[in-house]
Amino acid sequence: MPNMSALNPLTKEKEFGGVPGAFAITTGLPTLIVALYFLCNDSYVIDGSSIDLEALKSQFFKIDWVKDAFFNNSVWNFYLSWFFGLLALDLVTPGQYMEGITLRDGTKLGYKINGLNFISILSVSMIIRLYLNKGYSPELEFIYENFLELAVVSIIFSALLATFVFICSYIPLRSLNGLKTKERILSINGNSESGFYNWFIGRELNPRIGPVDIKLFCELKPGLLLWLAINFSCIHHQYWNSGTVCDALLLVNFLQLFYIFDGVLNEAGVLSMMDITTDGFGFMLAFGDLSLVPFTYCLQSRYLSLKPIHLGAATDVAILALMFFGYYVFHQSNQQKSDWKLGKLDGKNYKFIKTKTGTKLLCDGWWGLSQHTNYFGDWLISWSWCFSTGFNTPLTYYYVAYFGGLLLHRQQRDEAKCSVKYGEKWDEYKRRVPYKIIPYVY
Known part of the structure; x- marks a missing residue:
């Protein structure tokens, strides 16, 4: 049952039309990711405004892609190594400690802001690896060749992560001696009478495991940087297959690189955003951060890797x-x-x-x-x-x-x-x- 204390009042007004809207988004947006892939991949690229339905059907109804997406051990290993590798790097990378906004119980959470150090370590590591491999990256090529499979794995992982934090939101906070110390602070939007809706919108406001703030980490690190890696994989693939890279692909990569770096480097500014201060962490944010952002925001790069354009x-x-x-x-x-x-x-x-x-x-x-x-x-x-x-x-x-x-x-x-x-x-x-x-x- 929902917590109806003064600290965590019952949610009365649901967003997105309540349960029907939450269900539509939970099923519709993952379908959109898959649909965008089939509209833009090595076998078919939509050109003009017309769609070749027969070509799309021939791809979509090849059931092998479902099996490859759900049960591909190499893809699962790659994605889990990416997510938890970045998490480990985040934990050991030094940074400045800052406080967030005042919460409803009068406390403030502490956050380690390490965007500059984090992105510097990651960038230097990537440059060294490319240098040692003479510009070729098996990791980038793996990302490019397994785009759909990685997208599906990220969707499944998002749902599992949302389920994990949802279950944890019912476990009382306890001190070292096992006595309950205080209630978890729930989202004002995620404490309704519907378990599914709460899972979707996010029940707990700031789910944490030890020093890890799950919401802040997912907001800025694994999804944003995977978007960047997908973009780089498009340049890498075009260069190693044609010996050149079109100016349009370089341009959009630069524009999005600047945007992503600006987001990571201005990590402190995220602490006052609605995602952190108001929204709980559920499937909506987990999926948005880990799946929707990296696998749809890269669409321009993927298109240009397949249909090179020279802008001038x-x-x-x-x-x-x-x-x-x-x-x-x-x-x-x-x-x-x-x-x-x-x-x-x-x-x-x-x-x-x-x-x-x-x-x-x-x-x-x-x-x-x-x-x-x-x-x-x-x-x-x-x-x-x-x-x-x-x-x-x-x-x-x-x-x-x-x-x-x-x-x-x-x-x-x-x-x-x-x-x-x-x-x-x-x-x-x-x-x-x-x-x-x-x-x-x-």
């Missing part, structure tokens, strides 16, 4: 300009929000609304342009990745549509939360800042 210097520069303009908007607006919360802008005469909770809602600068100017910058970045693939097929623009929907959903969640928290002051804020994401448009 002028187009390359234009796409780079779009990427870095988006990054500038994203970074500067987030920095202004962070500085505002820390009181660093108190003497700047920015316009704000003071709420009954004492919070000051900034409605000036970047945050006078729209309620989520940072989302707008992030969305511009996504366009630069897709433009790198040209206009031969709508398939590679999947990410723009998906990410736009994701940002819109986040905005709606944030608006619902703020409406309850700030009441009429939030209505005043919306009058002052009417645009939700895109300034002067929406």
Whole structure:
């Protein structure tokens, strides 16, 4: 039964339409990963807007891929070595210790922030290995050749991990003498009467095993870096099969490399994000971090590895300009929000609304342009990745549509939360800042 204490109140309003929506996402998004593979692989690549259904059927109904995906020992060994190898590296890599936000029981969790050291060790190790093998990497080629199998294994692993933390959320926290010390802090969204929904959305807010914060680790390390490895595998495969690499593939790899490194290196900023502060860790986050991100965000690289495109210097520069303009908007607006919360802008005469909770809602600068100017910058970045693939097929623009929907959903969640928290002051804020994401448009 759900914990209905004051610390962990019963969840009354479910997201995504409750159990039906959770079931649809749990089955639908893994199916999407498989579908995207069959639309873009060595045997078939969608070109233009038409789909060769016969070619797709001939691939999909070859039952061998199911057996290879579920029962391939080498793929399981590779994926488990990747996940737990990065976990071991994370544990031994030194970093700076920081505190997260104040939790509902008045405590704060400590986090080791080691993104710079972690990525440096990993990068040097990869460069040395490539040097010793004269530029050839059997690991990258394995990733490329076993993409579908790795994707399916990651989906199964995500479900197993979600089940593990769900079961652990019912085990009381105990001190060394075996006496219960305090309740686990559950997600405000994951303490409903439905076990399946709680498993999907995440029951415990911050599941931990010893020094390992499972949610923070999965958010930034195994999935993001596997996305990077998949991208590199596409360059590696194209080079060793053709002796050259097209400029479009190099460009999108650079753009996404920059984005991934920025995320890992700014690990501290994640501690104030909704994923960490509000959402529990269940199948939704486990699957999103470990499967959806690495195996769908690489779509542009996979397409270009199969359909090389030469954009030319002028187009390359234009796409780079779009990427870095988006990054500038994203970074500067987030920095202004962070500085505002820390009181660093108190003497700047920015316009704000003071709420009954004492919070000051900034409605000036970047945050006078729209309620989520940072989302707008992030969305511009996504366009630069897709433009790198040209206009031969709508398939590679999947990410723009998906990410736009994701940002819109986040905005709606944030608006619902703020409406309850700030009441009429939030209505005043919306009058002052009417645009939700895109300034002067929406």
